[in-house]
Amino acid sequence: MSNKRYEVNTPGVSPVDRDVTKLLYVSTAKYGGDWHSLMHTHACTELFYVVGGMGQFKVAEKLIPVSPDDLVIVNPNVEHTEVSLNASPLEYIVLGVEGMEFAADENGDRRYSAFNFHSGREDILPYLRGMLREIEQKSAGYEVVCQDLLEVLVVKLMRHTDFSLTVTPAQQSSKECAEARRYIDSNFKENISLDQLAELTHVNKYYLVHSFSKEYGVSPINYLIGRRIEESRYLLADTNHSLSQISHMLGFSSPSYFSQSFRKLEGISPMEYRKRQRAAREGHPE
Template sequence: MSNDRYEFPGGIASPIDRSATKLLYVSTAKYGGDWHSLLHTHTCAELFYVVGGVGQFKVAGRMLPVAADDLVIVNPNVEHTEVSLNSSPLEYIVLGVEGLEFGPDGAADAPYEVIHFRGGGEEMLFYLRAMLREIETKAAGYEVVCQDLLEVLLIRVLRHTDFSLTVAPAGRRASKECAAVRRYIDGHFKENISLDMLAELTHINKYYMVHAFSREYGVSPINYLISRRIQESRYLLSDTDHSLSQISHMLGFSSPSYFSQSFRKLEGMSPMEYRKRRAGEHGPREGGMASDSRLSTVDSRGK
């Protein structure tokens, strides 16, 4: 008879500080022909694991080619977006993690990292899909299980890179309420959204919510909503033949005149002036990779 016994040393250190680092959301996304993406930021770190397809991630001004079994890590407050190859649509799972930053040798200002798990992504997918099952079923203790799975997954990530983890400074982490409001606006900006609705969503006083959101992001929730609609309108003006009335209605503005007024305030020109200028700048678009002007927020919905 043989018997192998392995003992663990005392004082095992976790790679993350659970008092500060929290899993905020897990979501899935798959590129569709109607998906156009804009550069955006999040106050949490995001981990994108590409399940299938081919495309690019635009991060901090760089275009990074990605394919199945690639993991893209984006630090908080770093502009990014996803661009898919139409013939091979991107499909990925994304995690939003509060209170965490990645950087070489602990440098918290490193904006992103791409890790290739070519031929070795089965284990990563196992943990990610386990998280999704837990959140979908919401069995007793699913939050703890997901947090445990996050910790295991981060250890696996650290084994494939020389990046290290640091706790994000508290001042840079938005409150959960503000983050929830922003994610909701990003995902529903074409709908009729009111302050009362946002306050009900977060279960906090409407006036406190406005004050906290404005302090966190430097803009009120309603002005942020308008800016998201104007961002989307730039794509519609550049890449479609929709009339101003149609665009105004599609984006939830109360009238075409209010849309034009809001557009001029943010862009310094009328919508028609913008359309003419864009038409003069760009010739016929080529097929293949979606152009950068076809960008919009993909919420992690947490996107």
């Protein structure tokens, strides 16, 4: 009989402060065809792990090529977007974490960090998939399991990085602004007014506009329009819905207002965008 016993030392200080650090969401995305989303920011830290495909992440003014097992960490309030390539659609898992920022060494860029975990894939990916599975199934106690997995994941990430990675509490965002933004993200197809958002967050609407604009660089209504336009790009490229149908589906007051808003943000008309996307897909870019 062989018997081995290993003693566990007293645990060190966890890099995750559970009083302030919380996992807000886990989601997965897989794009079909070329996809260029709008530049945007989040009040939380986002961790993107590329599961498949190829594309680019644009962070502030930098363009970062990504492929499977790349991890891009974007700190709060940093403009970023994803670009998927038609030949190999981008697929990734993303975590939104409140109360935490990742910082590289003194020579790194404090806005974002990028790593490749090809050699450590089996040490990282199971935790991400575990969180995704827990939050999809929502079995009893899933919140605790997700928070535990987040803590283990952070320790694993710190083990695998080539340079020192520290985790520091992030500045808390305005509760009212965060609540208004979450509501818009979940209900942007509905008829949302500034008065509704003010009632939801229990603050004066003029104060909400000022605070939201200061925190996110855009007014609540313009953020709402941006979310609708972002969704319209998919509908234009991948469906045969008319402009009138898309306008109605996304909550615009009229097709003309939709077209006007689209042109203002994208620089071209919705129909021209559709034409270009389909030409590119057929291998005949204009």
